[in-house]
Amino acid sequence: MADLQWESIDKKAVDTVRVLAADAVEKVGNGHPGTAMSLAPAAYLLFQKVMRRDPSDSTWIGRDRFILSVGHSSLTQYIQFYLGGYGLELEDLEALRTWGSKTPGHPEYGHTDGIEITTGPLGQGLASSVGFAYASRFERGLLDPDAAPGTSPFDHFVYVIAGDGDMQEGVTSEAASLAGHQQLGNLIAIYDSNQISIEDDTNIAFTEDVHKRFLAYDWDVQVVDWKKTGQYVEDVAELHDAIERAKGVTDKPSLIILKTIIAWPSPTKQGSGKSHGSALGKDEIAGLKRFLEFDPEKSFDVDPAVLEHTRKAVERGQAQHAEWNEQLAVWAEANPEKKALLDRMLAGELPEGLEDALPVFEPGKDVSTRAASGKVINAIAEVLPEFWGGSADLAESNLTTIASGKSFVPTEWSTHEWSGDPYGRVLHFGIREHAMGAILNGIVLHGNTRPFGGTFLIFSDYMRPAVRLAALMKAPATYVWTHDSVALGEDGPTHQPIEQLTALRAIPDFSVVRPADANETAYAWLTILQRFSGPAGIALSRQNLPVFERGDGDATGETFASAKNVAKGAYVLAEAPGGTPDVIFIATGSEVQIAVEAREVLRGEGINARVVSAPSLEWFDEQSDEYKESVLPKAVKARVSIEAGIALGWQGIVGDAGRSVSIEHFGASADYKTLFEKFGMTTDAAVAAAKDSLAAL
Amino acid sequence: MADLQWESIDKKAVDTVRVLAADAVEKVGNGHPGTAMSLAPAAYLLFQKVMRRDPSDSTWIGRDRFILSVGHSSLTQYIQFYLGGYGLELEDLEALRTWGSKTPGHPEYGHTDGIEITTGPLGQGLASSVGFAYASRFERGLLDPDAAPGTSPFDHFVYVIAGDGDMQEGVTSEAASLAGHQQLGNLIAIYDSNQISIEDDTNIAFTEDVHKRFLAYDWDVQVVDWKKTGQYVEDVAELHDAIERAKGVTDKPSLIILKTIIAWPSPTKQGSGKSHGSALGKDEIAGLKRFLEFDPEKSFDVDPAVLEHTRKAVERGQAQHAEWNEQLAVWAEANPEKKALLDRMLAGELPEGLEDALPVFEPGKDVSTRAASGKVINAIAEVLPEFWGGSADLAESNLTTIASGKSFVPTEWSTHEWSGDPYGRVLHFGIREHAMGAILNGIVLHGNTRPFGGTFLIFSDYMRPAVRLAALMKAPATYVWTHDSVALGEDGPTHQPIEQLTALRAIPDFSVVRPADANETAYAWLTILQRFSGPAGIALSRQNLPVFERGDGDATGETFASAKNVAKGAYVLAEAPGGTPDVIFIATGSEVQIAVEAREVLRGEGINARVVSAPSLEWFDEQSDEYKESVLPKAVKARVSIEAGIALGWQGIVGDAGRSVSIEHFGASADYKTLFEKFGMTTDAAVAAAKDSLAAL
Incomplete structure (x- = not known):
């Protein structure tokens, strides 16, 4: 078990996290300071002492993953990114929750470099962390299946910080059951059990035994209780030991129940719902700063020695990354085909053929x-x-x-x-x-x-x-x-x-x-x-x-278009007899055959109907105006959509003169042919709708 | 604890349930026979020996509630309704899953008399059963709070049959946690633990310890294992004892884990996924009938003695109901005001004033x-x-x-x-x-x-x-x-x-x-x-x-309409200056104020805009054609919808010439005024859209 180096500068850094969290929420006037304050030691421990990450390269595939399932406590992540040199600076923290900032209310993947996943809707982070662990095992199986445990460049940990809300959401229960079943040894979740949510003391709605419940899912469960002495003692070494022990449990996911006091050491608001989702207020922050021996007159005040200390994470991460690169090179040498596969996957390319x-x-x-x-x-x-x-x-x-x-x-x-x-x-x-x-x-x-x-x-x-x-x-x-x-x-x-x-x-x-x-x-x-x-x-x-008989290109004459046109989202599957449509059917899925049949019936009556198959309206929407006009010419206003569901989304496509063959009510229990007949999902209905649309011109 | 009377005719009735289930699925060619077969003893026990229900009156408020959370096993309920005289007959079972029958694929509330709740989507039944138990306690509190436990006419039990799927769905976890927290002593769930779902043996995805998990939620948990001897022995008395014991646990909800073999005693398909969701096939059913000493040549063959025996449930239920009526009368005599409240609630009426x-x-x-x-x-x-x-x-x-x-x-x-x-x-x-x-x-x-x-x-x-x-x-x-x-x-x-x-x-x-x-x-x-x-x-x-200043009736001149018009779903909030609209704004919620402001701006430019507030498009849709025409005259084709969300649903309302002031992308983290400005949710945008729409005429 790795020894923890924890000096007074680390304590100072943790306290800096707390005052920055309070300052940032105070400045914008809203947000969630409490959890960011009390989670400061745990987050700092992970980012500075535990995880293998390179702050200068968020794409390193060997990194430990970090998932902040308590997304409302986004400051927990932003402040560690600031301290650890991940690309956020003090001005980013000052811009919390404002337009265009790198520090939105909840962490957003693709918006702030280094964020692994967008979180906020509770339960999603913890549930998705199970997927991260699935992926790491599958990737290892693809690329390095025979390596001894812990020796592959594809071995890494997935760390999660979750909260009371995560534990209550059903999606967590589903995913946690799968995680235990899958024996995901590299998944380590710290559950910040502060027993406070928006309606204050969680006893009002949440008195189950989470510890027992996760044992029932076959997780390894440890408790780190910082309240156990009657005083609140943030025993970081105890938490570190628990994490190190969890890393050693290779056949079960680990839950570490960390009993904290929200917003500690905020003088009057610690341990209450008041600190969960609101700014603390000037006096409270002053009290906090005095308690922590910070200058109550100053905001966003960071001791340069703290930053110098914490930014060493960059060098450490780069060194770990370099070491890993060597490990990868050894693997690549021994596994040239798998290396080619990895390169293709990393490039986001599909194989030829x-x-x-x-x-x-x-x-x-x-x-x-x-x-x-x-x-x-x-x-x-x-x-x-x-x-x-x-x-x-x-x-x-x-x-x-x-x-x-x-x-x-x-x-x-x-x-x-x-x-x-x-x-x-x-x-x-x-x-x-x-x-x-x-x-x-x-x-x-x-x-x-x-x-x-x-x-x-x-x-x-x-x-x-x-x-x-x-x-x-x-x-x-x-x-x-x-x-x-x-x-x-x-x-x-x-x-x-x-x-x-x-x-x-x-x-x-x-x-x-x-x-x-x-x-x-x-x-x-x-x-x-x-x-x-x-x-x-x-x-x-x-x-x-029916499998339609098709040509190799676009629809012409009686030849149906190639299925390759699917990529365009919507296309002319069958051209109107004669080439100039009187009316256009736009249908999807199983209802396209109805359009094709209706086209034939209408032909017999001298009405020329085009059939557009529209497998994806979103893909169609991306096409050029010219292409769209070629499929749905503005001049052809007699249009009929056919889809066995509500018409709501089709009205804008068929327009004022258009009609929709649709189902506007709940279904029923019977064989499908009866249902289509009873619900008017028929060729006759399509033909009638076409005539109705033509009449409306 | 009540003694169980269980005679050979009861066993015969239970076996009749099994063959009817197999026959019914076979006739229609699809459905779920297996669970209905193996749950036959448990369901029969509940309906014939345990529950206080009156088959001739499904509205009796003193009845025990029954929730079939395994909705796919709808035959479990239908066959008990048939045997117990609830209004289903053999021809209803023969019409299983066909158009217009009283026996659709899943039980449907409001469709088949006596069904308490529509089930099928897994987890919903068990989760809603918690609501039934909430309601019974709340109702008791309203009407008879001081009665000793078990002595009130408003005391009754809520019975549930749930399955492996229910246990896996997250909604169950959420509701079960609340049920334990709420100490719902009148909730008794039988979990049919047959360890088979569509992907066969549930070990492939579901190996958690459900027993431990429900203890963690603070439920009382019992196990009735019909497989414990190595043979499969349907020890009905053991299950009955467990139910009676559960009834005595008044401070916790009860889970009875009933270990069964799905489709028992189907000769080759018992205990396998094959019997879960498909017809068994002729030979298999013949084997089943031979094993149970039924005539393999006959289908839907019910011994009249069985039906005579089981239909006694009607008399028993009526007697219980009559006894309860007396209990209610005593209560009513002592509580005239509460009786008046009950009568009003039962009538579905609101209080005057x-x-x-x-x-x-x-x-x-x-x-x-x-x-x-x-x-x-x-x-x-x-x-x-x-x-x-x-x-x-x-x-x-x-x-x-x-x-x-x-x-x-x-x-x-x-x-x-x-x-x-x-x-x-x-x-x-x-x-x-x-x-x-x-x-x-x-x-x-x-x-x-x-x-x-x-x-x-x-x-x-x-x-x-x-x-x-x-x-x-x-x-x-x-x-x-x-x-x-x-x-x-x-x-x-x-x-x-x-x-x-x-x-x-x-x-x-x-x-x-x-x-x-x-x-x-x-x-x-x-x-x-x-x-x-x-x-x-x-x-x-x-x-x-803003709170609009309004008149008492419809909008006229510069007087805004009364808020009473909300009941019509959409109404003219502010008439167009001059009374004849050039353009109509249709807005909802917080965007109505934008429409009101835009109306003023347009007035300055000589354009007369009507403002329609549309709090509920569904309620509006119910109004007469005349009323709808009065609000949105067909002749006025310049229309603008304003809603801070997607336009998708508005296109049919504003029409080809119409425009929508909408937001077609995800939001962002900033103060709301900035967001409305950046996302074009402004008076200027509404004015521009109105002019654009007018130009499109």
């Missing part, structure tokens, strides 16, 4: 897009070793299993259906959709691999907070959402999406992709992988759909 | 709508004793506290900020938004009281699965969602709603209500309470807003 590996589906045979997706996933997996994923207990329904892979679980959890391997590539999330979303975020943010996770589209609702965070972070997680309409049939309205496609499209920077047939499914997957930017959800049918 | 009790906000002083809501809640609470609620740890921010009330927690959990009382009316959900949603559903479905729960609008995402279920069930839960736009300011994009209003409006049968000022807030609350149909979310501002 990926497109050639895609299955081609012959027209004539009906295939559900979920079945097509299952084939595509397996084809991609053959050439893309960093591609892995699974389902929230719906593998058979989502068809998300890489058949050649083993399951990513400890070998002892093999069942008669699944073969477990700690380096497996088939994920089993159990019935925990929200944790799946959060864990996928962690995997993506850890870097280098390409994960996916499946459930029914309806249960995107359970994942939504994690999906939104992925979009906010532009994190390329992929969700496989099957059973994408009432056509799932007999399970009825609790399982039938109606508003989900629209509600997901509503999220900024998120791509909904709903392919119309098997070949669109292949190119949807390819495009998602090629884009490598932001999350995407692929919505897939349960029911079989 | 509720409207008079609403606070009136004087123009001239700025008030946030959350602050107004806080005052309104307290004013309503004075005259509506069944009105109760609280927050998910944001009481100070949501302003959801009934100041005259105590906190609904056991007295021992009082803190220095809150005074606890088991019959209190202030709810504390902790940082558990999803459980809050599910618990509110349970409270509403239990009946008679009017609950509300608050959090930030952004965290409606965390609650969404429960909110959707409320809408599907038309359950009148009320959500208080404050901090309803980027104007919440410094907390930044993780906390700032952008797409939430639209995503919530997308849910069928759900009302989003976003009042424009303090007086609209009062009438929004009144309307929500008066409608008593379906859930509603009231979106409220953090920032102060």
Whole structure:
């Protein structure tokens, strides 16, 4: 166990953290000072004494990861970044929570260098930390599976600071259960148990035994109680020992329950909800500074000796990084092929020939897009070793299993259906959709691999907070959402999406992709992988759909367009007879076939209908105005959208004269053909809507 | 402890349940036979031997409540309803999962008489059962607080059957933690631990110790292991003893872990995932029937003696009901005022004078709508004793506290900020938004009281699965969602709603209500309470807003319309100068003031703008065509929507020539005035949009 060097200058630095936190919140007039103050020793210990990080290179893949699950205490991270030389300076702290600053209210990935993940919505950080630990094990399995534990350049720790709110959120429970199951020895969470939240003493709503609960999840649990003597004694050595002990527990994730007094040593507001989410006030801060022997007249006053001491973290980190570089070089020498794989992954590139590996589906045979997706996933997996994923207990329904892979679980959890391997590539999330979303975020943010996770589209609702965070972070997680309409049939309205496609499209920077047939499914997957930017959800049918016979390019005459056009988001699948459309059908997924049928019926009546397949409105929106005009010419105002869900999002596309064939109410339990008939999701309805739209011109 | 009478006819009845379950799934070709088969003894025990229910009256308020959290095993409930004489007959079982039947894929509240709650999305049933138990205690406190435990007509039990999926979902963890905290002695959950889910053996993803975990939540936990002898022995007496013991535990909720073999005694598919979600197949069913000594040639074959025996449940239930009626009469005699309250609550009526009790906000002083809501809640609470609620740890921010009330927690959990009382009316959900949603559903479905729960609008995402279920069930839960736009300011994009209003409006049968000022807030609350149909979310501002000076009726000349118009969903707040609008602004909430300002600016330029305040598009949609035309005349095509969120839902309202002043990207951390300026949520932008729209005509 490493000895802790802790001198008076360290204590001074920790106290500096406290007064900076109080000063920063005071200056802007709002924020969360209390936790940043009482967490000062723990955060300082991690950043200055424990973690292997290089402040001058936030992209170093060998770094220990740090996740501030108590995102509201963003100062905890910003002040360590300032002290440790991560690129933040005093003026950044002075600009806390103001427009354009590097120090927003909550830590934002991609905004402030060094932040591993955006946190704030409680539970997400801790849940995603499980994904970071998943990713590190999977990456090790890809690149250095035979190294002895702790000896690989791909071994590192994942540290989390969590709070009472994290412990209460359900997503934490789901993810913590998986973490214990997965025996994630490199995951170490410090739970700041200060027993204060916004409604003050947490006894009013939270009296469970967290210690016992995490033992039930099969975590290693330690308690560091700084209140145990009756006095408040910040025994940093005790915490350090606990962390070092946790590092030695290699077959379980570790929870260190750290009992603190929020806002200590604020003279009158310590230990109360008053210090949680409000500025302390001048007098209180003066009292704090006097207690800590700081000048109460000064703000943002940092002793140069403190900064000199703490900025040594840069040199130390660079030295660790250099040492690691040598370790990596030895590995690279011995593993040239794996080194090439790592280089490709780091470059964010796909292997050559990926497109050639895609299955081609012959027209004539009906295939559900979920079945097509299952084939595509397996084809991609053959050439893309960093591609892995699974389902929230719906593998058979989502068809998300890489058949050649083993399951990513400890070998002892093999069942008669699944073969477990700690380096497996088939994920089993159990019935925990929200944790799946959060864990996928962690995997993506850890870097280098390409994960996916499946459930029914309806249960995107359970994942939504994690999906939104992925979009906010532009994190390329992929969700496989099957059973994408009432056509799932007999399970009825609790399982039938109606508003989900629209509600997901509503999220900024998120791509909904709903392919119309098997070949669109292949190119949807390819495009998602090629884009490598932001999350995407692929919505897939349960029911079989015709595989369209297509040409190699754009639609002309009676030749349907190539499925490669999926990348453009929307395209002319079938041109209007004669080439000039009277009316345009715009449809997605399983409803494109209705548009194709309606086109034929209308042709018989002398009405020329174009069919636009629109697998992704977001991708279409990115295209040039010229392209968009070519697909949906402004002059053609007779338009009909067809989608087995609400019309809400289509009104702006079809316009005043347009019509939507849609479903505006909850579903019902019956076979899907009956439902489509009863709910007017039919060729007749599409034809009638087209005529109605033409009549409205 | 009551003795169990269990005769050979009971065993025969239980076996009948199994073959009916297998037959019903086989007939339709899909469904979930396995759990219904192995749960047959437990369900039969509850319905025939344990619960106090009257099959002929599903509205009896003294009934024990039954919640089938494993909703996919709907046959578990339907077959007991058939056997027990609840109104289902054999032909209903034969019509399982078909259009229009009383036996849809998952149990649906309001569709099949006797179903207490719609279940299917896992975790929701068990989580909502906590709400049922909350409601029963609160109701007792309102009506019969001084009765000794177990002696009140308002004492009853809440029984739940839950499964492995329920145990994995995070919402269960949140709700279970609250249930233990609340010491809900009348809540008894049987956990069907069959260790099989869709991905087969749950060891692949679920190896936590549920027993220990529920002890950590402070539940009473018992294990009934029918596999303990090495043989599978359905020891019904042992389960009955456990239930009776659980009934005696009055200070903790009870979990009975029942270890079963799924689909027992199906010859080859018992204990496997194959029996979970698919028809068993003819041969398997024949084998099952032979094993149980049923005729393998016959389907839906019920021995009349079995039905005669089980239908005695009707008489028994009626006798219990009659006895309870006498108990109620004694109570009513002694408590005439409380009886009048009960009668009013049962009639779904509000007290007279509720409207008079609403606070009136004087123009001239700025008030946030959350602050107004806080005052309104307290004013309503004075005259509506069944009105109760609280927050998910944001009481100070949501302003959801009934100041005259105590906190609904056991007295021992009082803190220095809150005074606890088991019959209190202030709810504390902790940082558990999803459980809050599910618990509110349970409270509403239990009946008679009017609950509300608050959090930030952004965290409606965390609650969404429960909110959707409320809408599907038309359950009148009320959500208080404050901090309803980027104007919440410094907390930044993780906390700032952008797409939430639209995503919530997308849910069928759900009302989003976003009042424009303090007086609209009062009438929004009144309307929500008066409608008593379906859930509603009231979106409220953090920032102060002007209180408009208004007249008593419709808008005329320069007189603004009365806030009573809120009930119509949208109304003309300010008529266009001169009376004939050139352009119409349609705005909600805090953006209505921008419309009012823009109207003034445009007046100076000779453009006549009408301002429509649209607190609820759903309520507006219910109005007559005449009324809608009077507010938004078709002839006026220059229209501008103003809402600090995405335009997606507004395009259909403003039309082709219309424009939307909106925010199409995630927010940022800064003060709200800066954000509104930077994001174009300004009077200037509204004026420009109006001119743009006029130019597009």
